[in-house]
Structure formats: C-alpha cells, structure tokens
Amino acid sequence: MTAAPFSWIRPEPHGIHVAPADVWVDPSRAVPRALVTHGHADHARGGHGETIATPETLAIMKLRYATSAGARAAAYGEEVAIGGGVTATFLPAGHVLGSAQILLQHAGERVIITGDYKRAPDPTCAPFHVTPCDIFITEATFGLPVFTHPPIAEEIAKLLAARAANPDSAVLVGAYALGKAQRVIAELRAAGHTETIWLHGAMEKMCRLYEEHGLSLGDLKLVSDAGKDDLRGAIVIAPPSALNDRWSRRLPTPLTAMASGWMRVRGRARQRGVELPLVISDHADWHELTQTIGEVNPAETWITHGREEALLRWCELSQRRARALALVGYEDEDD
Ligand SMILES: [Zn+2]
Numbered sequence: 001m002t003a004a005p006f007s008w009i010r011p012e013p014h015g016i017h018v019a020p021a022d023v024w025v026d027p028s029r030a031v032p033r034a035l036v037t038h039g040h041a042d043h044a045r046g047g048h049g050e051t052i053a054t055p056e057t058l059a060i061m062k063l064r065y066a067t068s069a070g071a072r073a074a075a076y077g078e079e080v081a082i083g084g085g086v087t088a089t090f091l092p093a094g095h096v097l098g099s100a101q102i103l104l105q106h107a108g109e110r111v112i113i114t115g116d117y118k119r120a121p122d123p124t125c126a127p128f129h130v131t132p133c134d135i136f137i138t139e140a141t142f143g144l145p146v147f148t149h150p151p152i153a154e155e156i157a158k159l160l161a162a163r164a165a166n167p168d169s170a171v172l173v174g175a176y177a178l179g180k181a182q183r184v185i186a187e188l189r190a191a192g193h194t195e196t197i198w199l200h201g202a203m204e205k206m207c208r209l210y211e212e213h214g215l216s217l218g219d220l221k222l223v224s225d226a227g228k229d230d231l232r233g234a235i236v237i238a239p240p241s242a243l244n245d246r247w248s249r250r251l252p253t254p255l256t257a258m259a260s261g262w263m264r265v266r267g268r269a270r271q272r273g274v275e276l277p278l279v280i281s282d283h284a285d286w287h288e289l290t291q292t293i294g295e296v297n298p299a300e301t302w303i304t305h306g307r308e309e310a311l312l313r314w315c316e317l318s319q320r321r322a323r324a325l326a327l328v329g330y331e332d333e334d335d
C-alpha cells in the first residue's frame with residue numbers, strides 16, 4: 001500500500017511533525033527529537049532529547065540554555081538521514097547567524113520549511129538560498145502589503161544623522177540581542193562609524209559569539225564600564241525591554257530609537273515611547289514574501305507564523321495552491 005502524497009508531513013498545533021522519522025520541526029515544547037531552524041526562542045526551545053541544527057544555531061542554543069546535550073550538527077547543504085527514509089538538508093535563510101530553511105525529502109517528495117527568513121542583504125549571515133520543492137512552508141510575520149522594509153542604509157543614515165544633531169545625548173537603540181543588534185552594529189561600521197559602540201550587558205555574549213564566527217564588530221564596550229561623559233554623542237545598543245526601564249536613566253539625555261519591522265506602525269513606536277523609529281527587520285516584507293513564493297514556485301504553499309490571510313488571498317489570486325496552518329506558540333522575539 002502506498003501512502004497518500006505528503007501524508008508523512010503533518011502540521012500539528014505545536015510544530016510540524018515528520019511522521020516516518022518521528023521528528024518535530026521547531027516544536028514549541030520539548031520533544032525527543034527536533035530539527036531547529038534557528039536560535040530565536042520561539043523556534044529553539046531547550047530540553048529536547050536530540051537537536052539537529054546548524055553548528056551556529058547549536059552554539060547559540062548552548063549559550064542560551066547552558067547545555068548542549070543531544071546536539072547534532074548539520075552544515076549548510078549537507079544531506080542528513082534522520083530515519084524512516086527521510087533526509088534533511090539545512091539551507092541558508094538569511095535571517096540571523098546560522099538560520100536555515102530545512103529541505104525534507106521522502107519518497108521522491110520535497111518539502112521546505114523556511115523558519116524565519118529575509119531576502120535583503122545582511123552582512124551577519126549567509127543569504128537565502130532559493131531551492132525548488134513541492135511544498136513550501138513559509139513564514140508570514142509581515143504578510144500584509146502595508147509592510148515594506150526600506151533599504152537598511154537609509155535607516156542607518158537616519159540614526160547617524162540623529163546622533164550628529166544631538167551631540168550631548170546618548171542615542172539608545174532598542175534591538176533584539178540575537179541578530180538585530182549585530183546587524184545594526186555591522187551596518188553602522190559599513191557606513192563608516194568607527195567609534196566605540198556601547199552595549200547593554202545582555203548584548204555582550206551574543207556579540208562575542210558572532211565575532212567568534214568571523215564577524216568583526218569593531219570597538220564594543222559595556223555601558224557599565226562607561227563614565228557619564230563617555231556616552232555623550234555615543235550610540236548605545238540595548239534590548240527593547242531596557243528602553244524605558246531604570247537602566248536607561250544612567251544615560252545622558254537619551255534619545256530613544258528602536259530597530260524593528262513593526263516601527264512601520266506609528267502606534268507601536270508611540271506605545272514604546274520611541275522617538276526615532278527605525279524600520280529594520282530580519283523578516284521578509286510583503287514584497288519579499290511574494291517574490292520568494294514566485295521564485296521557489298512550489299506546487300503548494302503552506303503559510304504560517306504571522307498574518308496568513310492576505311498571503312493566502314494573494315496565492316489564490318495568482319492561481320497558486322495554498323493553505324494556512326494554525327501553529328501555536330510563535331511570538332516575535334525577532335522582528
Ligand atoms: Zn520566528
């Protein structure tokens with residue numbers, strides 16, 4: 001008896017189950033065996049029996065969870081047999097260091113699970129690799145036409161202009177500790193900003209991890225080591241949660257910025273008290289999502305992890321087979 005096409009891949013509320021191998025992709029709870037696309041907390045939970053991921057993602061998980069039990073590394077492009085006649089190949093997703101799409105192959109059928117991804121250039125990670133497949137399971141965090149991310153150079157120029165206009169202030173930039181912070185720093189360097197960049201303590205280890213993986217971030221120092229005058233006219237990077245808490249009061253007349261795709265929405269910036277919204281996202285915007293589905297050109301697109309409805313409608317209007325998945329437990333650590 002032959003199984004129905006693609007019956008081996010099952011979207012369940014807590015992740016995608018690969019039945020013949022009894023493996024879960026990015027499960028939102030601890031499982032015996034997991035494939036993990038990247039290190040953000042909503043994808044990489046701790047406590048799995050075995051975790052198969054890229055070496056960079058495993059290093060990030062080790063840093064975050066202080067354990068590497070059951071870790072099995074899969075380099076980009078390496079076809080890994082995971083049991084039950086299924087192979088898994090990790091391919092660059094362009095999202096953060098080590099981020100991968102996972103190509104699963106079984107009985108001549110090819111399924112790609114993108115995890116989070118973007119198409120815009122990013123000096124801190126390998127670019128998204130367009131790969132043919134039958135079913136393409138795409139994220140849709142910014143799956144509305146209103147979401148367009150400007151070129152990052154424009155947003156970095158705004159940041160540097162604000163700094164130049166406020167020489168007595170510290171420019172405090174809220175950025176997620178994994179990925180966004182390092183990308184903002186690397187782009188500041190690329191724009192010619194060579195001065196010390198000051199870090200909140202929560203950023204330090206992840207920045208060092210990126211440097212150990214070959215990305216040079218220039219002169220970084222901790223705010224806790226600064227004299228008050230050191231921070232005048234300086235750029236300070238902190239997690240978004242630190243923007244409005246006691247921690248930021250030590251900074252000289254801080255000017256608050258935030259680097260996030262959500263900064264496109266004025267209300268979100270206002271809510272957080274952000275004076276300088278920077279639309280910098282590590283996710284595909286609407287144009288990148290539709291461009292990618294067009295280039296990959298799968299027989300079927302499954303949409304998850306965000307705003308599914310508009311992208312579903314776009315697929316229908318472009319005569320593409322598509323469905324929305326209802327996975328739970330994915331919040332944006334990483335916008
Ligand atoms: Zn995510």
Ligand SMILES: [Zn+2]
Pocket residue numbers: 038040095116334
């Ligand atoms: Zn992510």
